[in-house]
Amino acid sequence: MTRKQRRLILIGGSIGVLGLAIGLVLNALSGSIVFFNSPTDIKEKQIAAGTRVRIGGLVKDGSVQRGDNLRIRFEVTDGKNDVPVKFQGIVPDLFREGQGVVAEGKLEPGGILDADTVLAKHDERYMPKEVVDALKKSGRWEESEGRLAGGKTP
Amino acid sequence: MIPELGHYALVLALGLGLIQSVAPIVGAKTRDAALMRLATSTALMQFVLVALSFAALVTCYVTSDFSVKTVFENSHSLMPLIYKFTSVWGNHEGSMLLWVLILSLFGAFVAAFGTNLPATLKAHVLAVQSWIAVAFYLFILLTSNPFLRLVQPPIEGRDLNPILQDLGLAIHPPLLYLGYVGFSISFSFAIAALIEGRIDAAWARWVRPWTLMAWMALTVGIAMGSYWAYYTLGWGGFWFWDPVENASLMPWLAGTALLHSAVVMEKRNALKVWTILLAILTFSLSLIGTFLVRSGVLTSVHSFANDPARGVFILGILVLFIGGGLSLFAWRSSTLKQGGLFAPISREGSLVFNNLFLTTACLTVFVGTLYPLALEALTGSKISVGGPFFNLTFGPLFVALMFAMPFGPLLAWKRGDLLGVAQRLMTAFAVGLVAVAAAFAIKGRGSVLAPFGVGLAFYVMMGAIVDLVERTGLMRLPMATVRTRALGLPRSAWGTAVAHFGIAVSMLGIISAGTWGTERIVAVNPGQTVSLSGYDLTFDGVIERTGPNYNAQVAMFTVREGGVVLGVMEPSKRNFSARATSTNEAALMARGAGQLYLSLGDSNKDGSIAIRLYYKPLVMLIWLGALVMMFGGALSLSDRRLRVGAPKPAARSVLQPAE
Numbered sequence: 001m002t003r004k005q006r007r008l009i010l011i012g013g014s015i016g017v018l019g020l021a022i023g024l025v026l027n028a029l030s031g032s033i034v035f036f037n038s039p040t041d042i043k044e045k046q047i048a049a050g051t052r053v054r055i056g057g058l059v060k061d062g063s064v065q066r067g068d069n070l071r072i073r074f075e076v077t078d079g080k081n082d083v084p085v086k087f088q089g090i091v092p093d094l095f096r097e098g099q100g101v102v103a104e105g106k107l108e109p110g111g112i113l114d115a116d117t118v119l120a121k122h123d124e125r126y127m128p129k130e131v132v133d134a135l136k137k138s139g140r141w142e143e144s145e146g147r148l149a150g151g152k153t154p
Numbered sequence: 155m156i157p158e159l160g161h162y163a164l165v166l167a168l169g170l171g172l173i174q175s176v177a178p179i180v181g182a183k184t185r186d187a188a189l190m191r192l193a194t195s196t197a198l199m200q201f202v203l204v205a206l207s208f209a210a211l212v213t214c215y216v217t218s219d220f221s222v223k224t225v226f227e228n229s230h231s232l233m234p235l236i237y238k239f240t241s242v243w244g245n246h247e248g249s250m251l252l253w254v255l256i257l258s259l260f261g262a263f264v265a266a267f268g269t270n271l272p273a274t275l276k277a278h279v280l281a282v283q284s285w286i287a288v289a290f291y292l293f294i295l296l297t298s299n300p301f302l303r304l305v306q307p308p309i310e311g312r313d314l315n316p317i318l319q320d321l322g323l324a325i326h327p328p329l330l331y332l333g334y335v336g337f338s339i340s341f342s343f344a345i346a347a348l349i350e351g352r353i354d355a356a357w358a359r360w361v362r363p364w365t366l367m368a369w370m371a372l373t374v375g376i377a378m379g380s381y382w383a384y385y386t387l388g389w390g391g392f393w394f395w396d397p398v399e400n401a402s403l404m405p406w407l408a409g410t411a412l413l414h415s416a417v418v419m420e421k422r423n424a425l426k427v428w429t430i431l432l433a434i435l436t437f438s439l440s441l442i443g444t445f446l447v448r449s450g451v452l453t454s455v456h457s458f459a460n461d462p463a464r465g466v467f468i469l470g471i472l473v474l475f476i477g478g479g480l481s482l483f484a485w486r487s488s489t490l491k492q493g494g495l496f497a498p499i500s501r502e503g504s505l506v507f508n509n510l511f512l513t514t515a516c517l518t519v520f521v522g523t524l525y526p527l528a529l530e531a532l533t534g535s536k537i538s539v540g541g542p543f544f545n546l547t548f549g550p551l552f553v554a555l556m557f558a559m560p561f562g563p564l565l566a567w568k569r570g571d572l573l574g575v576a577q578r579l580m581t582a583f584a585v586g587l588v589a590v591a592a593a594f595a596i597k598g599r600g601s602v603l604a605p606f607g608v609g610l611a612f613y614v615m616m617g618a619i620v621d622l623v624e625r626t627g628l629m630r631l632p633m634a635t636v637r638t639r640a641l642g643l644p645r646s647a648w649g650t651a652v653a654h655f656g657i658a659v660s661m662l663g664i665i666s667a668g669t670w671g672t673e674r675i676v677a678v679n680p681g682q683t684v685s686l687s688g689y690d691l692t693f694d695g696v697i698e699r700t701g702p703n704y705n706a707q708v709a710m711f712t713v714r715e716g717g718v719v720l721g722v723m724e725p726s727k728r729n730f731s732a733r734a735t736s737t738n739e740a741a742l743m744a745r746g747a748g749q750l751y752l753s754l755g756d757s758n759k760d761g762s763i764a765i766r767l768y769y770k771p772l773v774m775l776i777w778l779g780a781l782v783m784m785f786g787g788a789l790s791l792s793d794r795r796l797r798v799g800a801p802k803p804a805a806r807s808v809l810q811p812a813e
Contacts, residue, residue, distance in 0.1 A: 009498045014510055021514045021551065025521055028546035029539075033526075036536035054538055070677055070755075070764055089675050090755030090764045093727070093736055104538070 034104060039081040047107055054104040055083055055113060061097045076101060076113075085113045092120035157222050160210025161301040164251075167203040167258070168291040170196045174284035178277035179349075190273050193280035194265040200287065201262035208242075208255045211300055215242045221307035224248060224300045230313035230732050232703040240323040241314040246448065246464075247300035249327060253444075254290045256328075256335040260364075261287065264339065271360060278346035279339075286338050289471045297464045313703065313732035322382030329375030330402060334440040336368025337409055341437035341479065344430045348482050351489040358420035358429065363791055365416060365433075369409045370787040376402050377780030388738040388753035390768040392667070392776055395544045400523040401443035407516035408436040411509045418505050422567060424496060427487045428509070434483055438476040439516070445472050446523070500570040504562035511555040518547040556610055556661065560617020563650050564624065582620050586613030597670050604669040611665065614658035618651040645793040653786025660779025663747070666772035673769075675755075677762040687769040689750060690714045691723065696763070704728040706739070709754055709763060713743060725752045725765070747774045 036054045037045070047053060055076055063075035063082075070089055074097075075082040085103050095101060095118065105115035174196040181189025213219075215238050220226040228245040229238055243249040261283045268276050294300070343361045347353040379402070384392040393399060412432040418425045449465030496502035522539045530536055560582055564575045590609035597605075623629060625647060626640040672687045680695045694710040708726040712719060723741035730736065740753035748771040755764030 003495065006495070006498065010506065013498075013507075017510050017514050017551075018517075021518055021547065024547040024550060025518055028543045029525070032542035032546060033537045033539050036538060054536075066758075070675060090766055093738060093756075 038078045039076055039083040040078055042083050043081045049107055049109040051107050053107055054102060056102045059097050059099055059101050064097055076103060083113055085115050087115040087118050091118050095120040156210050156213050157301040160207040163203045163207040164291060164295060167200050168288060170200050171284045171288040171291055175281055175288055178281045182274040182277045190277035193277050197261040197265035197280050201258040204255050204258040208251055211248060211251060212239065212242050220311050221303050223302040223304050226304060226308055226311050228314050229311040230703055231310060234702055237314060237319050243327050244314050244318045244323055247298045250294050250298050251300055253331055253335060254287060254294065256331050257287050257290065257338060260336060260339050274350060275346055278349050279342045282342035282345045293467050297467050313730060316730045316733060316735050316737045317386060320386060322378065326375060326378045326382055329371050329378060333368050333372025333375050334405060334443065336364060336371060337405060337437045337440050339364040340412060340433040344433035345479060345482060347430060348486040351486055353426050353490050355420050355423045358416045362416045362420060365409065365413055366787050366791045369413055370784045372406050372409060373780050374784050376406060377777045381777050385740050385742060388740050389766060390751045390770060395541050397523045398447050400519050401446045404516050404519055405436055405439040405443060407512050408432060408439050411512040412436050414505045414508050418502050422502055424502055426490050431483060434479040441472050441475060445469060497569040499572050501565045501567045504565050507558055508562065511551050515548050515551040556614055559614055559654055563621045578624060579617060579620060582613050582616035585616040586610065600669040604665050607665040608662060611658045611662040615655050618655040622651045646790040649786045649790025652789055653783045656779045656782030656786055659775050659782055663772050663775030663779060667770040671768055671770040674767045677758060677764045679762045684767060686767050688715060704730045711752060723752050725754045727754055747772045749773050
């Protein structure tokens with residue numbers, strides 16, 4: 001084999017692997033990413049039932065209902081609109097009414113979010129960025145409410 | 155007084171850094187041996203000064219001097235001494251000081267141990283190292299001064315974020331930084347080679363130990379971070395594909411590729427340009443990791459503070475070094491002579507394969523990490539890219555890599571015999587197939603792919619053993635000969651086999667814990683028993699305990715297996731009054747290489763308490779595998795050829811300064 005042929009094999013191989021990777025990435029991006037929405041987005045965008053979404057906002061005061069087997073229902077609000085959420089499992093330690101929360105799951109017919117993940121803020125200084133943005137969008141955010149710092153997202 | 159001394163020492167280090175950035179290069183240009191030698195002294199002195207500065211900060215923390223702003227914000231007089239010490243880097247300012255401490259430490263290492271380096275190369279390497287140091291000294295002094303004083307010193311501090319009050323903080327960040335910053339040496343060597351326009355096999359021999367050292371530290375650093383997240387976050391996950399985690403995984407992948415390509419360059423004098431590029435890219439990814447974590451682009455437990463000025467400054471450093479490095483590469487790489495022909499099927503070819511897949515896998519992680527940020531910046535829509543994305547992209551690439559792994563060490567240099575190697579790997583294939591069958595038989599449920607993953611892991615482990623058996627002639631030759639051959643085998647060959655074995659061990663743990671782990675999330679009342687995977691846990695009740703700076707509610711669970719008491723698990727919740735926060739302390743119980751994992755949720759009004767109970771078979775293998783990999787690296791590092799150093803070509807001795 002000449003030097004040229006070897007180089008061709010090398011370059012061909014690299015392009016092949018790179019192509020494979022691009023294919024994998026595009027395939028994965030179309031199927032496995034989740035869009036983040038505020039409750040107002042959910043109302044306005046008319047998102048189809050069955051879609052996976054992530055929503056952020058505050059747990060609405062007086063909305064938390066606990067059932068058997070660690071079932072819980074609550075509403076996430078950005079001050080303008082609310083989205084009902086149901087969840088089974090253990091909610092984070094700092095999950096409270098009036099506190100910031102991020103929920104991820106499938107949107108059911110009737111606009112209820114069947115969440116499989118509920119994240120809350122981790123300490124008194126930290127508010128999930130997504131929640132802040134959702135509140136800012138609806139005009140309910142005041143800088144004095146809290147500054148962003150610390151706290152692991154999950 | 156002490157904080158001012160620390161501040162002053164850092165300013166002095168900056169001054170020395172500036173001198174070291176210029177003088178050695180001028181010296182190399184004008185063949186002035188004294189100027190070149192100056193770099194050795196300044197590099198050592200820089201380390202002494204930064205160490206003084208760091209010691210000053212440590213003193214402030216240990217003595218709880220709350221007149222210093224960062225101490226006030228991140229410490230508390232009641233904290234145990236170990237946390238007072240570790241909270242030095244449990245915040246942005248202090249962690250950047252740790253970063254430059256390690257940076258100057260590596261600079262001092264090169265200065266002290268690089269006695270067999272050609273004088274000009276050493277001068278250039280130390281100068282480049284100093285450019286990086288200067289950039290980070292400036293960053294600290296201008297935007298993140300840890301020594302700032304408060305005008306009115308408070309009596310008590312605000313305490314360290316309770317999540318960080320853990321032994322993990324003593325281990326994880328220093329190791330991770332040793333890894334990140336260690337790659338700066340390979341970067342400096344690469345830039346120095348580009349400046350000189352000359353590179354040879356000896357260069358690779360000088361670079362490899364530094365890369366290996368950084369790689370070992372990074373491997374264990376990542377594993378420790380993963381274990382810390384596992385036991386601290388309370389839901390038993392060990393890897394979340396969180397951007398901050400990916401930020402450390404990317405340099406690891408690129409660094410692993412660099413380790414392998416440097417072998418080709420050292421042994422065969424080929425892949426020179428590529429190795430240089432990889433060295434630049436690896437450190438660039440370390441810098442990008444620092445940027446992602448430190449700039450506040452991402453919110454996580456790692457981003458301590460959110461100051462736009464800092465983000466912009468780090469971005470500036472990023473652009474300067476990555477852009478500068480790559481431009482220099484584009485400009486000068488053509489001056490490097492190519493060498494070493496090899497057939498596609500050969501040891502070199504297999505290492506190219508390794509590099510191709512590692513860098514591509516790194517690229518997919520890069521896309522998955524930065525795409526959401528880019529999309530948000532461009533269109534404003536927010537997405538989260540999580541586990542499923544990486545399983546679909548990173549997963550297949552890594553499987554291909556693992557499959558090819560045992561072939562590499564068995565192939566000959568220059569031209570290999572693929573069929574012959576496949577025949578020699580028959581035992582490994584057989585072991586893999588048996589493992590697949592066994593996995594199907596023992597564990598019926600879960601993903602169909604998982605047993606194949608188990609088979610792949612066993613195949614790689616056996617492949618590593620086959621490699622050693624082949625090299626020592628075990629089974630074929632008399633024992634005495636085997637002994638001499640085993641002793642004569644280079645340590646790096648042992649290192650390769652051990653490290654490859656280690657990654658398979660980790661893989662086995664990941665598959666087993668991820669696929670066959672069981673969980674129960676229930677609310678229990680005192681006296682009630684919960685069963686999972688053959689273990690019965692009886693809830694005995696809650697007791698109160700007082701720690702140095704917290705109160706804890708400890709739930710007591712008696713664990714039985716088949717009626718036999720195994721012990722008590724004590725998951726707890728700690729309430730830290732200083733920050734009005736609580737942390738969740740999971741209880742772990744080792745069962746072989748697996749673990750029972752118990753963490754607490756909310757207590758209800760009726761006296762019941764919610765618990766998360768997991769059984770994770772073989773989970774410990776994930777982190778043990780990383781330790782095995784590190785051990786492989788250490789074996790390789792102790793190889794004679796790396797210790798003795800490369801012989802100096804006679805022609806170059808003309809350029810040596812008279813000593």
